[in-house]
Amino acid sequence: MVNLKSLAEEELAGFVRSLGLPAYRTRQLLHWIYEKRALSLQEMTVLPKALRERLSRAAYIGNLTLLDRSISADGAEKFLFGLDDGEAVETVLIPEGSRTTICVSSQVGCAMNCRFCLTGRGGFVRDLKAHEIVDQVIAVQRLCAPRAVTNIVFMGTGEPLKNLSNVIEAVRRMNGLLKISRRRITVSTSGVVPEIDRLAGMSPSVNLAVSLNAATDELRSLLMPVNRRYPIRSLISACRRYPLEPRRRITFEYILFDGLNDSKRDAQRLVGLLRGIPSKLNLIPFNPYDGAEFRRPADGKVEAFRDMIQSRGITAVVRKSRGRDILAACGQLRGGQSPREHPVCMSETTSCRAAL
Template sequence: MNTSIDLRGLLPGELAELAATLGVEPYRGRQLFRWLHRRLATSLAVMTDLPADFRERLAEKAFLLPVKVMDRRVADGGLTRKLLLSLVDGELIECVLMIYDEGRRRLTACLSSQVGCAMGCTFCATGQSGFRRNLTTGEIILQALALMEEVRREMPDARLSNIVFMGMGEPLLNYRAVIKAARIFEHPDGWGISHRRITVSTCGLVPQIKRLAGEKPPLELAVSLHAATNELRERLMPINRRYPLEELIPACRHYGRVTGRRITFEYALIDGLNDRRRDARRLVELLRGVPAFVNLIPLNPIPGDPFRGTNRAKARMFASWLEEHGLAAAVRESRGRDIAAACGQLRAEAHREVF
């Protein structure tokens, strides 16, 4: 590719500066931002209120990544949609759209931040595939665009209401691109998604959690916990050797104190491993003093995984054990089991078919 500027990865001020360097008024950059992130334009040609010569000069200096869908899966009566996208260098990433009709329609996009992942969590298909590279801000935004193109065929007025960085990769290892994408998503001239509806997930990178606490306005934080002891967490999540619970939990407490936000702790329930009453007691004790909500997820198994997910009846019982001791918890609705919805599964399938 001869050009070097990905337009979707720029904030309004940056687009205004680009417009000025190309000899037009800076407000043209803000117009461009609205075309990209409110009208979801996929080409410069449709931006008919921008001067033609400005668009020509833009085409020489910048580019718009194409949406290239390699595979799509639909489940739950159309309420869950998963896409496998091909990037310009041939790498594959996944994104998921979850639609909730609970009186008011809510559309949540689950986006990837990396190609693969270096964290090596034992029950995660992405972690087993290894790390390839970080995504650019534009590639992160591209996923949301692809999901909206998919759903607007049936719901022309659909708008994203929530963003969760919970797809492939560790978002806080791609900190700058993820935070910039979040600022683009929340901008009122574009996607207009409240920062209270943008969640960044992490497996527990303590320095980055502390850094994230200083971002203004603050974003929602989700921490993949999955165990209440170092011994078990190290078995499931190698990152715990570097940042054990004695460091992670105080960092979370700091985040809650600085931002005033409750932290979501993701806890994948694994049959016979972390779903017993004593595990619930340990979890209550671990999170004492932390503004916490526990999101219980019966494990979504992946091929070759020795672990089995806890059944939903026991998952609800585990939630009741936590709530008995004042720890807010809920069992997350399982989505997309029949379409390889766990992170990395669809990409893994594609690689098996190719190789």
């Protein structure tokens, strides 16, 4: 039995041909799966009953299983979805005025081992397949209808660029089948330099968000082991090479840790790194969790840091975490565990990401 969602568009066309069906049946299937969000072949009333039964003997429409749903007082929602193999993955929905953003996970767990990240502590389990990424969007859209999704960010669990082939295929389907513009899709990374270049080869390109968090190799390597392999200089060079459409900018995320990376000297170094790159800097005060070894700076320090950056001509915004009451903030997603057991925060900040 074939899960029709597991097939890329061309593969689905091949499957339809193999059954001796005309090409327009492919378009009907795509429309019902991705736009009407049908849960089963039986819902596809556009198909004759005999055809639905024939298809059902060879194929089905797979769906994520909703295991848990937490709604924050500020409107953000976190979903825990079960996968076919018993693993689970978290997805966050963030309403913000007329904009509705879905933050998708790209892996079960994460291997990057960033020191400040609760998500990474559980280790890496496996990559998500393209359809498991896309299905997070389909499932949330179905659960939240009629609210329409306007933006997608790859900032949930996992390092998207370590699962790039599936991420690229997922973007292709979000764009072509879910009709979400690539200008509204952002892929974030902790700094996997060769894959940034590979992502840059996508045309048209998606938005790029880079989790920076430190302005020296010494500190960044301490916080993010990926920096030992791809130091700041090579990361910034890859960002300078990244193709940007007019008026587009790279988002840099910088989690502020009290007394660690929030000094005037840090601000000066940061400005030096970003100078000349069309960029926006998201400053994310660290969201402490039980057992965290870092502290959140006082609000006054955060504002002073932002002002130092802005006074030197770099756009800097302080991102306030939302949904803390349900623990869905950046770097705090932990697929497979109940959000009630692991309340993190839920918001515009993921451990590594906050490009909303």
